[in-house]
Amino acid sequence: MIILANSLTTPAIGTVIWTTLIFSLFFFLLAKFAWKPILGFIKDREETIKNSLEAAETAREEMIKLQSDNEIIIRKAHEDSVSILKEAKEIKEKIIAEAKEKASIETQKNIEQARKQIQDEKTAAINDIKQQIAELSVTIAEKVLKKELSSKGEHNKMVDSLIEGIKLN
Amino acid sequence: MILSLFVFLTGTTVFGQEEHGGIDEKFNASDFIMDHIADSHEWHLWDKKNGESVAIYLPVIIYSKDKGFDMFSSKKIAHGHVYNGYKLEEEGDFKGVIVSVDAMGNVDEANIPLDFSITKSVVGLFSSCLIGLLLFIGLSRSYKKTGISHPRGIQRFLEPIILFIRDDIAVPNIGEHKYERYMPYLLSVFFFILINNIMGLVPFPPPFGANVTGNIAVTLTLAVFTFIITQISGKKQYWQHIFATPGMPVWLLPIMVPVEVLGMFTKPFALTIRLFANITAGHIIVLSLVSLIFIFKSLVVAPVSILFVIFMDCLELFVAFLQAYVFTLLSALFIGLAAEEKHH
Numbered sequence: 178m179i180i181l182a183n184s185l186t187t188p189a190i191g192t193v194i195w196t197t198l199i200f201s202l203f204f205f206l207l208a209k210f211a212w213k214p215i216l217g218f219i220k221d222r223e224e225t226i227k228n229s230l231e232a233a234e235t236a237r238e239e240m241i242k243l244q245s246d247n248e249i250i251i252r253k254a255h256e257d258s259v260s261i262l263k264e265a266k267e268i269k270e271k272i273i274a275e276a277k278e279k280a281s282i283e284t285q286k287n288i289e290q291a292r293k294q295i296q297d298e299k300t301a302a303i304n305d306i307k308q309q310i311a312e313l314s315v316t317i318a319e320k321v322l323k324k325e326l327s328s329k330g331e332h333n334k335m336v337d338s339l340i341e342g343i344k345l346n
Numbered sequence: 347m348i349l350s351l352f353v354f355l356t357g358t359t360v361f362g363q364e365e366h367g368g369i370d371e372k373f374n375a376s377d378f379i380m381d382h383i384a385d386s387h388e389w390h391l392w393d394k395k396n397g398e399s400v401a402i403y404l405p406v407i408i409y410s411k412d413k414g415f416d417m418f419s420s421k422k423i424a425h426g427h428v429y430n431g432y433k434l435e436e437e438g439d440f441k442g443v444i445v446s447v448d449a450m451g452n453v454d455e456a457n458i459p460l461d462f463s464i465t466k467s468v469v470g471l472f473s474s475c476l477i478g479l480l481l482f483i484g485l486s487r488s489y490k491k492t493g494i495s496h497p498r499g500i501q502r503f504l505e506p507i508i509l510f511i512r513d514d515i516a517v518p519n520i521g522e523h524k525y526e527r528y529m530p531y532l533l534s535v536f537f538f539i540l541i542n543n544i545m546g547l548v549p550f551p552p553p554f555g556a557n558v559t560g561n562i563a564v565t566l567t568l569a570v571f572t573f574i575i576t577q578i579s580g581k582k583q584y585w586q587h588i589f590a591t592p593g594m595p596v597w598l599l600p601i602m603v604p605v606e607v608l609g610m611f612t613k614p615f616a617l618t619i620r621l622f623a624n625i626t627a628g629h630i631i632v633l634s635l636v637s638l639i640f641i642f643k644s645l646v647v648a649p650v651s652i653l654f655v656i657f658m659d660c661l662e663l664f665v666a667f668l669q670a671y672v673f674t675l676l677s678a679l680f681i682g683l684a685a686e687e688k689h690h
Contacts, residue, residue, distance in 0.1 A: 191461045
């Protein structure tokens with residue numbers, strides 16, 4: 178029994194050599210024709226799955242980003258439109274106010290000018306009248322002087338009739 | 347399927363042994379068991395009624411210093427026959443060993459020839475190698491067909507095991523960056539052991555039933571493969587740890603270096619013994635349970651015995667996976683420890 182057990186626990190050199198040969202053959206053939214392609218395929222598949230998942234995730238994130246971007250753009254556009262409208266209103270009011278002011282200034286100016294013109298005309302007319310009065314006075318004086326020479330009574334009559342004949346305007 | 351085969355064989359064995367018992371030989375359980383688990387030059391099938399055994403005689407390849415290489419069928423040296431000066435010892439110190447004998451029949455003990463015979467274990471090894479090659483090259487072809495699509499057919503059974511070895515053995519023990527180099531070896535050693543373990547459990551017909559992974563020469567060789575790969579992968583830190591352990595006082599080195607060097611060899615030794623002992627023990631238990639029938643010489647024991655055998659076979663099937671896993675795991679661990687580079 179002990180001897181038998183001994184043979185069991187003593188490695189036989191022949192079996193060692195055969196095992197080395199057979200396992201080496203097994204290992205090299207499988208490494209080349211099985212493990213390399215199999216592991217390659219498994220890895221490829223895993224990478225494909227991983228990449229697909231990542232791509233999907235990226236796409237999802239991008240979509241969310243785009244959505245939020247859109248929202249921001251819309252909100253901004255809205256804000257812009259509001260501000261543009263406000264601005265336009267302000268401009269309109271300003272223009273109106275300016276126009277009104279300008280118009281009133283113009284009117285004032287026109288009135289002023291008209292008044293001045295009237296004044297000028299008036300002054301010219303008065304001057305003209307003054308001149309005519311002066312001329313008339315001279316003429317009257319001339320006629321009076323001529324009449325005084327002939328009679329005193331006649332002279333007064335003459336003056337009265339002349340004055341009566343003067344009509345302003 | 348394996349189980350039904352075993353039950354079938356158990357039946358055959360019972361039948362054969364009862365016939366054997368007919369010649370009124372005393373049944374020797376330990377001989378019966380040892381004959382089954384030990385390596386041999388012939389593949390014993392069954393005994394005929396007249397006591398003649400039916401066996402497949404395997405080729406003997408032998409080398410001796412004086413006669414050189416010689417190759418012949420083991421039938422020529424069966425039953426103690428001497429052929430060409432060679433004799434297969436059946437008793438004594440050299441039981442089961444082919445020895446050189448002189449014309450007088452004296453054993454030349456100083457000059458034991460080297461035996462490279464295709465023994466039962468070698469046939470088992472060749473068969474498992476062939477089965478493994480067919481299985482995995484077939485698997486690789488099926489991958490070429492399916493491409494990177496989901497696993498189909500045999501892939502669904504084998505891919506989880508391959509992934510398990512990669513994700514739970516190689517990556518955690520060797521590391522993310524280096525594990526790929528060792529995957530072919532780890533996968534090969536795992537499936538080689540597993541196929542041999544399972545083939546050893548299937549009792550019949552040949553080449554099934556050889557106790558290959560319960561042969562210490564086989565387990566030793568596999569452990570030596572791991573040992574060599576471990577040493578080749580050994581980085582600076584690994585050798586430094588052996589010959590100049592950091593933080594060790596110099597005067598302790600003469601003690602510690604031999605201990606560490608011994609440690610290099612105890613690892614593969616543990617691998618050798620663990621696989622050999624577990625598988626052999628499993629075979630011994632199953633065969634012991636079968637032997638009970640012949641020891642009690644009663645058919646009443648048979649159902650109980652068979653029930654236990656079935657139970658043990660289920661357990662052994664688990665052990666077949668477990669031991670292949672443990673061997674691969676420890677190989678990966680040893681390689682990982684040697685290949686480690688980061689400082690801690």
